[in-house]
Amino acid sequence: NNAASGKGIQSLTRAQTSHPLDPLSAAEIKVAVATVRAAGATPEVRDGMRFVEVVLSEPEKNVVALADAYFFPPFQPSLLPRSKGGAVIPSKLPPRRARLGGHHRGKVVVSRTIRDVQPPMDAVEYAECEAVVKDYPPFQDAMKKRGIDDMDLVMVDAWLVKVTYVCLSIIAEAEAPYLRLAKLFIFLHEFEDRKLVPLPPADPLRNYTPGHTRGGVDRSDVKPLQIIQPDGPSFRINGQFVEWQKWNFRIGFTPREGLVLHSVAYVDGSRGRRPIAHRLSFVEMVVPYGDPNEPHYRKNAFDAGEDGLGKNAHSLKRGCDCLGYIKYFDAHFTNFTGGVETIENCVCLHEEDHGILWKHQDWRTGLAEVRRSRRLTVSFICTVANYEYGFYWHFYQDGKIEAEVKLTGILSLGALQPGEVRKYGTTIAPGLYAPVHQHFFVARMDMAVDCKPGEAYNQVVEVNVKVEESGENNVHNNAFYTEETLLKTESQAMRDCNQLSARHWIIRNTRTVNRTGQLTGYKLVPGSNCLPLAGSEAKFLRRAEFLKHNLWVTPYALDENFPGGEFPNQNPRVGEGLASWVKQNRSLEETDIVLWYIFGITHVPRLEDWPVMPVEHIGFMLQYLKAAMMLQCRHVPFRPSTCERDYV
Amino acid sequence: NNAASGKGIQSLTRAQTSHPLDPLSAAEIKVAVATVRAAGATPEVRDGMRFVEVVLSEPEKNVVALADAYFFPPFQPSLLPRSKGGAVIPSKLPPRRARLGGHHRGKVVVSRTIRDVQPPMDAVEYAECEAVVKDYPPFQDAMKKRGIDDMDLVMVDAWLVKVTYVCLSIIAEAEAPYLRLAKLFIFLHEFEDRKLVPLPPADPLRNYTPGHTRGGVDRSDVKPLQIIQPDGPSFRINGQFVEWQKWNFRIGFTPREGLVLHSVAYVDGSRGRRPIAHRLSFVEMVVPYGDPNEPHYRKNAFDAGEDGLGKNAHSLKRGCDCLGYIKYFDAHFTNFTGGVETIENCVCLHEEDHGILWKHQDWRTGLAEVRRSRRLTVSFICTVANYEYGFYWHFYQDGKIEAEVKLTGILSLGALQPGEVRKYGTTIAPGLYAPVHQHFFVARMDMAVDCKPGEAYNQVVEVNVKVEESGENNVHNNAFYTEETLLKTESQAMRDCNQLSARHWIIRNTRTVNRTGQLTGYKLVPGSNCLPLAGSEAKFLRRAEFLKHNLWVTPYALDENFPGGEFPNQNPRVGEGLASWVKQNRSLEETDIVLWYIFGITHVPRLEDWPVMPVEHIGFMLQYLKAAMMLQCRHVPFRPSTCERDYV
Ligand SMILES: [Co+2]
């Protein structure tokens, strides 16, 4: 019997064990699948059901607030959403619901049938596609023409294009997939062996496994480096709930997005828990290629909407993927036939030392004050065919959040005719060619800066630094100043980066002020970025119209989750997703703000990216603004003794 | 008696103990000072001598090559510079020379007198300036008007402007310099107490020392994190020579630049030692402010040329400034009166784990290969009055070099009238104002990509990614491609960053090819950057004309070391330094290339930057290109056991 606060709230029996935002457990997925299967009219229907995604139907924000305030520790009735008639507290939360998305080739698995769309491709379908192609006699003949009799040496990768599939055939010894290939074009219903491009020669340098690189050539001079936390980590974990250094948030996971961060907040002394975001995740990524020739112009993978960043996540290994004192989270999915599969150690959470946090040495006295920066890192890594992507969210002690993507893995290659050189890419090895391409990532940030439950008091302001006019007030011509522009509507909020004006965006609370009377906010600081280099009439930009700007802002809406619409896979339709929603031109002056930040890297392949590409980094930052967070990071303790014994 | 190679080279007695590039030792500085002093004509001249900089006169490149090839291990006669008459090997290297730069207020301390220039300001001069001002009765009266009777509470900071000094008077309790201030203007020969701006109120939040932030508010939940290398570090040090993971280079240090890296090379298997750069350092930084009012428009500090990044370096502390297994280097300077002062532990060298180096997981087999990235970091930190700058060079296992600057310390502030708000900055605390400003850094990179001693076979190529025209060859409008432009002359090589075209620059060897026949190179990859926001007629841009472009390229010349000329301090002359040298428009088609990369950050102060600013990062990268370095980082060993015992 808890003592509630003095607001007349009855203390109720609270029996909730799953927070409404916890990802579905294996058991819940089983129940969901069984329920749907049981609804099949005939045994044939029931057995033929295919399950692409079973995912938690996330509850509305007021249910989340209720759970945070009342059903999950710490009990904080002050966080209860306020309705007109005062706080109404049910005895338990509404039941959790699983959402079974879409259909598969017209077979209904949920009460709603959506025509003319495709859910993401499943690994089984890729395997079936590969098997069909390899069994097809004309394909086998084509391989024989290239000197390959043993079809076990052949691998066929499917790519999703239009309503059919196009496949690139790839041939390799087992240890080096993607590194030798033949150029053939196979659509699901047609096969064409165009020009005979011979197989590139087997290159002794193409393998990267220890078995191939060892034998005297492995470096022997990398001495071990251990990260030891003798008193354990500084974070506390309760189920999916994480607390660390005034930060708290919940870990979520979906098949499409992978890692999701819910209810991100910062505990700020006497101001208490200050919400920052409802939900942060990467909702899409697109990789368009710059070669106009077959088959490269068809390559513009939507790695989230066509394949799923979460479904393709890795099981991570201590000492390899992550170093230090690690807390792992598992992820559960349904497989194609409705069984439950678990990726163990799928999300990694750990602390890192991150150099100095701040320093000042007084030149008059010589006295130095310095504090080291610790960051909490939450991440997962996925493979989408040839490429690897690591998605990292870093939390810092000064109120900063950094989003970072690490790109590695294997380039998507083409074979060249002997002596052929292409304008649109790099000859990466004898007979092998890597076309130039771009990687775009879409971060969806459902913000809640200083918004208590039920409040929708955010807006977005663009800041540009401007050169002052010459004249009486600027006789020395040195002056410049910041200009703030409120993004009032969705059409005003389609914006691009501009380094020369130090452009950034503030997500501002319209009603909360700091001690100097300024409105509090969070600042989105772009990192390096670009825009699509394809012509604006390029076909893939119909599906990927959202790439045309670096920033979009929308008011929160329940169904607006994926910028290419819910089913971007081979979607021939125009007018789905972000670029369509903003045509409503809704007001953004004071609302529940969703930011879509789109950042890209233009990848001109280097020889050094082959056979495996060293990690490239790209990202952006969110920083507290006008909230006087430094007052917090002043308090990071001085620890001169951390490493005294390490000494040359 | 060493066995020399078969080229008829006599084995000579080699007694060199100092490499020609080693910074001057304390003993060498003493000898230099004594020599100069003895040359004074009278006792008054000898006693009145003031020493601002005593620095190694770096030998010509052929002497360095000779030392590397023959006098210092490993003995590599193949590196001997080739002259027309064959290798000529002296029995010892020429003697080391110290260069005593400049003069002080017209007093000659070296045989050459340079008129109308000022060397960098010395700490003694700052102190004298402060004392003079504090002893001046009208200044004391002005302080009394503001309620300050005790002049021990007053601190006066001098700024270097024109040929006189302007001082800002700063008042503060001992532990919080820079955080309360009065606005007075003092030129060396005039004093003016303009408007009475009252002292801002004493703000309880302004202090950041443990004494002020402790007492229940210090964070107690940061658990220790130790970095342990039980088998020692992977680097090897021999004097100033460093070897690590195929990298090798020499550590240098000067009063003006601080850390200098000499003779940077990468050992690439059978290709042997491949030079990359002769010399890398930060040669200048400039901080212009955007407020047109007194005194801010005068603030455009040249922190290297006016003060010296090296002279103002810190003595670093293990566990605070650097973590892990540290090798420190000391730095020696002369003080104003000719004594030798040593900054112990001035340069920090250590290894860091840097996350994953590369990864690929085969989706067919589930087999994952992953390697962790280790980097070697060399750094120093300096204070220039209120600000701190940390300069870091990171070396990676994939042939990448990263230059990083960390900005921290205390903002340069102004006081406001009660109720006053300024367009040109941020009200940071009651009565305190931080004007918007920019920080520009100049990296000078004397390159030697794949150049053996005596070779000058480099050129610079700009790369832009371009949208392909629509038409027959681009029917799908997806095409883009890279365009390379050789920067043939100095005037063609004044370039700015452009993210939209993925602009970068290649320092290319004109005669060395990789295995696919392409010319080898190194790629300069810009990070975030900007240009000056002051009007092009701003006065400070006369001295700082080099800020007008992000990249400049010059052919190497002995005296072209500092972009604002050798004496930028209060220099009223136009036409010194980089912007003047390039007017010669020398050819860059095949030469000994010096790159000047200038990168800036526009700093719109945040409340959270006060009282001490959390670190901001800015930098750029150098990456191997067309040299197939990945073949090297394949060989980084797999070490799954590094951290097995750390487990939640
Ligand atoms: Co790529």
Ligand SMILES: [Co+2]
């Ligand atoms: Co600044």
